[in-house]
Amino acid sequence: MGRGTSGVIHRMTGQIAPSTVNNGVFAAVPRLPDPQMGPRPLDIAVIGAGAIGASTALWLARAGHRVTLIDRLGPGEGTSFGNAGAIATYALHPVATVDTLRKVPRMLMDPESPLSIRWRHLPRLAGWLARFLWASRPARVHEIEAVLAILMGLAEPAWAELAREADTLHRVMRRGVLYVHGSEAAHRADAARVAATRAAGIPAELIPPEALRQMEPNLNAGGHGAMLYPEAAHLLDPRGAVQAFAAAAVARGAVLLRQDVSAVSQLPDGRVHLVHDGGDATFDKVVVAAGAWSRRLLGPGAPPLDAERGYHLMFEGAEELLRRPVCWSPVGFYMTPMSAGLRVAGTVELADLDSPPTQRRLDMLERHARALLPGLGRPTSTWLGFRPSMPDSLPVIGAMPGSPGIVHAYGHGHVGLTLGPITGHLVASLIGGGEAAMDLAPLAPTRF
DSSP states (O other): OOSOOOOOOOOOOTTSOBOOOOSSSSTTOBOOOOOOOOSSOOEEEEEOOSHHHHHHHHHHHHHTOEEEEEOSSOTTOSHHHHSOOEEOTTOOSOSOOHHHHHHHHHHHHOTTSSEEEOGGGHHHHHHHHHHHHHHTSHHHHHHHHHHHHHHHHHHHHHHHHHHHHTTOGGGEEOOOEEEEOSSHHHHHHHHHHHHHHHHTTOOOEEEOHHHHHHHOTTOOOOSOOEEEETTOEEESOHHHHHHHHHHHHHHTTOEEEOOOEEEEEEOTTSOEEEEETTEEEEESEEEEOOGGGHHHHHOTTOOOOEEEEEEEEEETTOGGGOSSOEEETTTTEEEEEETTEEEEEEEEEEOOTTSOOOHHHHHHHHHHHHHHOTTOOOOSEEEEEEEEEOTTSOOEEEEETTEEEEEEEEOBGGGHHHHHHHHHHHHHHHHHTSOOSSOOGGGOGGGO
16 A cells, blocks of 8 residues: 555775765764665554654655655654764774683672673573674674774764754764773773774874873763763764654654554565554565664564663763763763753663663662762653664674665664664665665675
8 A cells, every 4th residue: 555554804995985974073074975766665664653653764765765654652652762972983892702701700790780680581692692602703703894894984974864864963073982991901991992993094192191181071970081082972872863864854854653563564565564453555676774673573584682771870960960871881872961951871681672671770870970970960860772683793784685675784783873874774774776985795684
């Protein structure tokens, strides 16, 4: 029934024209060409209106397709609502490494660590954890880093283009991101990471304790210094930016439905059937961008997606305590100044989608945040979200054999906000049949 019912390092080269974005944040960022439509406009449903889905809908609408964007909560109301807000183009390293594996036993025994597992869920997580272990081989880590470098090199051009169209540049700030060390040993160890990051073309520097105190005078960080990514950007309102992307897609003719999709299936004639709580519809293509819920929707045979549960607390009126996002490395959480206050967000909890929040994780975040910022009051709200994570830290983009009409676009882990716009561009290029900005084979759902 058509559009639905109600209810290693890669940098952009001279093939791309200079950006027209001139507000200072993205002024020097090269421009991505629009994806091509293909031989005719298609009826396309995008399931999920977070950073990935809203970006995809906007690129598809720009290409001339007839787009229906569907989400049970509405744009930006899922994981995009509560993330730390960083456009983390410096995130060149996968989570699964030999060094991470060495730390896991100690972290699991430490209630204050960045990682926790609900042990009763361990049998269900066994397959994902086995693939995580396999992805930590040094040769595989090198391959993953090469792919991440390409994605991150493309991320800012895609962000610049969509932020300009969606009139959301005012939500983007470029003040850098600090990773604060909890010990002198950690500060020394990050010297190697700074060198590797610079070799990858991304500015980074070690900040001694006295300079850190000048940069963030309200921060009680213990005098061990930090690592700074000086060109990193963050968002003052992540949910608002995603909502702006969705609104821009609607302005180009997309239809927005607030419905809960329960089934999606490939039909023999090549079209795709979709069922939601307001009815059903058929489309030429369906993009599954439902984040951590994508595997439930796709059913048996889907790639090994799981959820990393993350928490946040908001402190209204406390945004002036910091000038930029600060990550407290020993515990693995961010403190980000936003338009609505100071957001304290992070840590990783491995459990299922239906388990209730763990209060001790929220208590831990509050305790550490108040120790780092003695002027902080009490949190005004708390939140639990679900990062859609793959064992190899690479997203899934592409279709499975036998279901060419169902395009997968999920699994971005900690960098969904960063990679949303470029993921949408890659999906639109794939659907339109044009040349994508990068080789999509390393991201294919068949890689597992």
